[in-house]
Amino acid sequence: MFDKRLTQLCPESKKYIIGNIILQWLELCMNAVMIALIVTTIGDLYDGTLEAFNIGFPVIFILMTVIVRFFTARGATRMSYLASKTVKQKMREMIYGKLLKLGSKYREQVTTAELVQESVEGVDQLESYFGLYVPQFFYAFIAPITLFFLFGFGGSWATATVLLVCVPLIPGAIMMVQKIAKKLLSKYWGQYAQLGSTFLENLQGMTTLKTYQADEFKNKQMNEESENFRFVTMKVLTMQLNSIIIMDFFAYGGAALGILMATRAFVKGNLALANCIFMILLSAEFFLPMHRLGSYFHVAMNGMAASDKIFKFLNLDEPAKKTEVCNSGDIQLENVHFAYDESREILHGISMTIPEKSFVGIVGESGCGKSTVASLLMGRNTINSGTMTIDGKNTADVTEESLMKTLTYISHNSTFFKGTVRENLLLAKPNADAQELWSVLDRCNLSAFLKTENGLDTVLLENAGNLSGGQRQRLALARAILHDSPVYIFDEATSNIDVESEEVILSEIRKLAKNKTIIMISHRLANVVDADNIYCLESGNIAESGTHDELLKKGGTYAKLWHTQAELESYGLVPERVKEARA
Ligand SMILES: Nc1ncnc2c1ncn2[C@@H]1O[C@H](COP(=O)(O)OP(=O)(O)OP(=O)(O)O)[C@@H](O)[C@H]1O
Numbered sequence: 001m002f003d004k005r006l007t008q009l010c011p012e013s014k015k016y017i018i019g020n021i022i023l024q025w026l027e028l029c030m031n032a033v034m035i036a037l038i039v040t041t042i043g044d045l046y047d048g049t050l051e052a053f054n055i056g057f058p059v060i061f062i063l064m065t066v067i068v069r070f071f072t073a074r075g076a077t078r079m080s081y082l083a084s085k086t087v088k089q090k091m092r093e094m095i096y097g098k099l100l101k102l103g104s105k106y107r108e109q110v111t112t113a114e115l116v117q118e119s120v121e122g123v124d125q126l127e128s129y130f131g132l133y134v135p136q137f138f139y140a141f142i143a144p145i146t147l148f149f150l151f152g153f154g155g156s157w158a159t160a161t162v163l164l165v166c167v168p169l170i171p172g173a174i175m176m177v178q179k180i181a182k183k184l185l186s187k188y189w190g191q192y193a194q195l196g197s198t199f200l201e202n203l204q205g206m207t208t209l210k211t212y213q214a215d216e217f218k219n220k221q222m223n224e225e226s227e228n229f230r231f232v233t234m235k236v237l238t239m240q241l242n243s244i245i246i247m248d249f250f251a252y253g254g255a256a257l258g259i260l261m262a263t264r265a266f267v268k269g270n271l272a273l274a275n276c277i278f279m280i281l282l283s284a285e286f287f288l289p290m291h292r293l294g295s296y297f298h299v300a301m302n303g304m305a306a307s308d309k310i311f312k313f314l315n316l317d318e319p320a321k322k323t324e325v326c327n328s329g330d331i332q333l334e335n336v337h338f339a340y341d342e343s344r345e346i347l348h349g350i351s352m353t354i355p356e357k358s359f360v361g362i363v364g365e366s367g368c369g370k371s372t373v374a375s376l377l378m379g380r381n382t383i384n385s386g387t388m389t390i391d392g393k394n395t396a397d398v399t400e401e402s403l404m405k406t407l408t409y410i411s412h413n414s415t416f417f418k419g420t421v422r423e424n425l426l427l428a429k430p431n432a433d434a435q436e437l438w439s440v441l442d443r444c445n446l447s448a449f450l451k452t453e454n455g456l457d458t459v460l461l462e463n464a465g466n467l468s469g470g471q472r473q474r475l476a477l478a479r480a481i482l483h484d485s486p487v488y489i490f491d492e493a494t495s496n497i498d499v500e501s502e503e504v505i506l507s508e509i510r511k512l513a514k515n516k517t518i519i520m521i522s523h524r525l526a527n528v529v530d531a532d533n534i535y536c537l538e539s540g541n542i543a544e545s546g547t548h549d550e551l552l553k554k555g556g557t558y559a560k561l562w563h564t565q566a567e568l569e570s571y572g573l574v575p576e577r578v579k580e581a582r583a
């Protein structure tokens with residue numbers, strides 16, 4: 001009936017829940033007083049003990065009870081709101097805090113879509129649990145007991161006892177469906193998260209889907225998932241409706257029984273008319289709180305199912321508290337093994353020495369593991385064995401903050417946020433002044449263009465969609481230079497852009513290399529010919545390493561790649577054509 005973890009979650013909400021129960025109880029008492037006043041007034045008028053012109057006083061009392069009832073009802077609603085608000089706030093803070101603790105590795109354990117759904121919709125579902133279900137749970141027991149004594153002292157202990165005995169039939173019915181409900185709701189949330197994830201992915205990839213006219217296929221796929229979701233939703237609704245029918249039967253059946261007994265007692269002359277009417281009017285109140293509890297229960301179960309997922313996320317293993325700080329860009333990898341999933345190892349024991357302020361290239365065929373090395377260095381994934389150090393400190397012990405200050409990663413697909421150029425640049429150095437910003441923009445050949453626009457206040461659309469590919473990449477470089485970190489990792493940072501932009505970027509990288517550690521990941525070997533050392537990867541192993549000249553002399557993998565690329569570039573032809581041209 002209760003989720004212990006949820007109850008312990010937010011002790012602050014306890015006072016609001018207790019307040020809610022007390023106010024609901026006061027409302028019930030006022031209701032009873034009001035009905036008692038009405039029926040005694042009617043009784044007295046009927047008996048003739050009260051003259052019609054003396055009715056003023058009772059009416060004033062009745063009106064007073066109505067006013068008090070109004071305020072207690074309002075107070076209870078307010079308490080309900082405060083209880084759920086406190087919990088929702090706390091829960092969202094916990095999710096956010098956990099996310100920060102997990103750091104950029106969170107994706108290893110949970111998808112972004114799942115997380116968004118849990119923290120928005122999932123947390124909202126808890127509103128009913130704390131605001132309605134928990135207070136109602138206690139009130140539903142207190143109310144019948146209160147009425148039991150009122151009915152008993154009101155003249156019929158028999159009616160009071162029969163009604164009280166019937167009340168537990170409703171929670172009995174709730175418990176019967178609880179097991180089925182739990183299973184069903186867990187399925188419901190699973191399906192919901194899956195549909196949400198597919199929807200988000202398809203929405204983000206809409207342009208690609210349209211380009212390949214694959215939207216029809218995805219549409220079908222989403223229809224199937226929606227149908228599954230509809231099916232499970234209908235099952236949940238059917239289950240809820242059926243259990244409400246059972247509860248109605250017990251609630252209204254019980255109330256009818258109470259009315260019948262009170263009337264019988266009146267007919268037999270054992271009960272005064274006023275007391276009989278009082279019981280008839282309040283019989284339903286015995287059952288209504290429990291009936292309401294049953295309805296809230298279904299909504300609360302939904303909250304509990306959502307909270308299961310949230311707690312699963314909150315219980316994820318956190319990386320151990322890190323304390324080390326690195327200052328220099330001296331990097332070492334020693335026999336590093338890594339797999340994204342256990343079934344397939346990607347890096348098979350690679351070792352690299354990247355001294356401070358050196359320019360190192362990492363090359364190799366597509367899929368050999370170059371970006372994976374960058375991802376490990378950036379702390380997005382964890383190595384399975386071996387050691388990885390920066391400035392002599394094991395990266396596993398270095399704080400995320402320090403790691404982010406030490407390393408700057410620039411890929412071919414940098415993220416920009418909706419806003420101005422200035423705002424996007426200031427992400428890298430919040431206290432930079434306009435002069436500093438123009439200086440990096442100058443270096444990256446962007447100032448002329450931006451001056452024709454709105455300068456630093458030029459507005460960028462989502463992911464800088466209003467810039468060209470080359471401009472976007474130059475802006476990414478400008479932002480990276482501003483970050484001024486000891487290490488820069490360029491991962492195919494010049495792929496798919498115009499020759500002029502590529503030249504600007506490469507020349508800036510060469511300048512940076514004078515006093516920074518540069519790791520240049522590139523499929524294009526011409527970009528790394530100046531490197532102090534080049535690691536040539538092959539299927540997750542280091543096939544060979546050395547300077548460009550040394551590797552050419554070796555005549556191994558690197559040399560082969562170099563000659564193929566040189567030929568392709570000079571012919572400007574695709575491989576098949578090269579063969580044809582040779583023939
Ligand atoms: N997130 C991931 N989950 C599972 N496998 C992955 C993931 N990212 C990459 N891989 C796999 O790891 C291998 C190495 O990928 P990686 O991105 O490091 O290659 P790469 O050398 O950078 O290739 P490219 O030159 O095409 O960028 C690939 O076989 C890829 O399938």
Ligand SMILES: [Mg+2]
Pocket residue numbers: 370371372491492
């Ligand atoms: Mg890559």
